[in-house]
Amino acid sequence: MTVYAELKESELKGLQECEDEMGVLLVAYKRPSPPAEVSPDTLEKIKLLEEETGLKLVAYE
Known part of the structure; x- marks a missing residue:
């Protein structure tokens, strides 16, 4: 089963910065x-x- 990853605040911030920089939406899964x-x-x-x-x-x- 694929579920969303539970991100630490620092991980979430890194993903959001990457999204802003690349102009994309990222979805993090716990187990792909x-x-x-x-x-x-x-x-x-x-x-x-x-x-x-x-x-x-x-x-x-």
Whole structure:
């Protein structure tokens, strides 16, 4: 199972500085899981759901 990392204040500050510098959003996970390999049909369904919900979705194994 993938869960968000619990960051110390100093770690969080470092990530926020990096986000500001790079202009990106970083998400820290406690234990990374590999992305799932999905069929083209499944990928299309995920993309449609992203469009409908305005969310960014990642499929994990």
